[in-house]
Amino acid sequence: MTAPPVSPSPRLPSPLDEVADERFARYGVRLLLKRDDLIHPAIRGNKWRKLAPVLAAAGGAGPRALLTFGGAYSNHLRATAAAGRLLGLRTVGVVRGEELAARPLNPVLARCAADGMLLHFVSRSDYRRRAAPEWHALLRERFGACLVVPEGGSGPAAVRHCAELGRELRGRTDVAAVACGTGGTLAGMAAGLGPGQRGLGIPVLRGGRLGREVRRMQREAFGGPRGAWSLDERFHCGGYARTPPWLTEFAEDFARRHGLPPLDRVYVAKLLHALTELAAQGAFEQGSTVTAVITG
Numbered sequence: 037m038t039a040p041p042v043s044p045s046p047r048l049p050s051p052l053d054e055v056a057d058e059r060f061a062r063y064g065v066r067l068l069l070k071r072d073d074l075i076h077p078a079i080r081g082n083k084w085r086k087l088a089p090v091l092a093a094a095g096g097a098g099p100r101a102l103l104t105f106g107g108a109y110s111n112h113l114r115a116t117a118a119a120g121r122l123l124g125l126r127t128v129g130v131v132r133g134e135e136l137a138a139r140p141l142n143p144v145l146a147r148c149a150a151d152g153m154l155l156h157f158v159s160r161s162d163y164r165r166r167a168a169p170e171w172h173a174l175l176r177e178r179f180g181a182c183l184v185v186p187e188g189g190s191g192p193a194a195v196r197h198c199a200e201l202g203r204e205l206r207g208r209t210d211v212a213a214v215a216c217g218t219g220g221t222l223a224g225m226a227a228g229l230g231p232g233q234r235g236l237g238i239p240v241l242r243g244g245r246l247g248r249e250v251r252r253m254q255r256e257a258f259g260g261p262r263g264a265w266s267l268d269e270r271f272h273c274g275g276y277a278r279t280p281p282w283l284t285e286f287a288e289d290f291a292r293r294h295g296l297p298p299l300d301r302v303y304v305a306k307l308l309h310a311l312t313e314l315a316a317q318g319a320f321e322q323g324s325t326v327t328a329v330i331t332g
């Protein structure tokens with residue numbers, strides 16, 4: 037794949053840092069952080085890994101516009117808008133929630149708008165059709181020729197590109213853990229891991245259908261199941277974007293202990309909390325290495 041020509045150029049492979057954390061060391065477990073949040077300042081973390089192939093395609097002969105889907109706090113919309121600004125591509129964001137059109141924009145959507153994204157608010161029932169080709173055709177009629185990028189950026193090319201994350205971790209860890217929204221990053225990462233390594237996904241949404249989704253994405257991206265992976269569905273803390281005060285405290289404390297920038301609350305805080313709990317429950321073998329992917 038040709039890399040999209042953005043400035044600054046991405047920092048790849050992303051850094052892999054060991055941190056000393058007694059909540060893991062006590063059980064003989066090493067904790068590493070895979071700093072995907074440092075890949076690019078504007079197109080962060082796994083959003084870079086997922087958007088890169090789309091951006092490379094959009095830089096070619098196709099339409100120089102992207103249309104994609106997201107909720108009101110979508111990191112994917114924000115990354116797509118930033119990529120559009122950096123690469124001179126027109127961007128359209130189809131946002132779940134008609135009622136949002138009447139309110140002042142929240143910080144995420146305000147950032148999207150400032151980066152030039154055209155925001156199109158739709159009802160929750162319309163939003164459910166986000167994967168339907170007939171609706172894409174109508175949206176193209178309305179907004180002009182554009183590349184339609186699936187919600188969360190998790191199309192087959194994106195999933196294949198996330199395998200690189202797994203390959204960067206070969207020989208470096210026993211468990212590679214990642215917070216899951218659509219599950220696309222886990223689907224790709226697991227495919228890139230080496231023998232004896234396993235991927236662990238921590239869904240941040242309630243629902244219990246993610247396993248099926250990850251299998252579907254692997255089928256579409258690779259033609260069948262790849263790698264060893266599992267999900268632990270106990271750590272969504274009430275559901276998507278639910279961040280109880282104790283979780284915020286946990287995240288602030290974790291960042292302070294390890295000299296990290298503020299952690300993403302929707303995904304990364306839940307992942308790190310889950311790993312801390314799992315270590316205490318003895319879920320990781322003594323002498324093993326666990327890597328938390330800091331996805332954004």
Ligand SMILES: *Cc1c(COP(=O)(O)O)cnc(C)c1O
Binds near residue numbers: 303
């Ligand atoms: C979007 C996002 C995820 C979820 O990625 P999926 O591939 O949709 O599972 C995880 N972490 C962060 C920080 C994100 O922005």
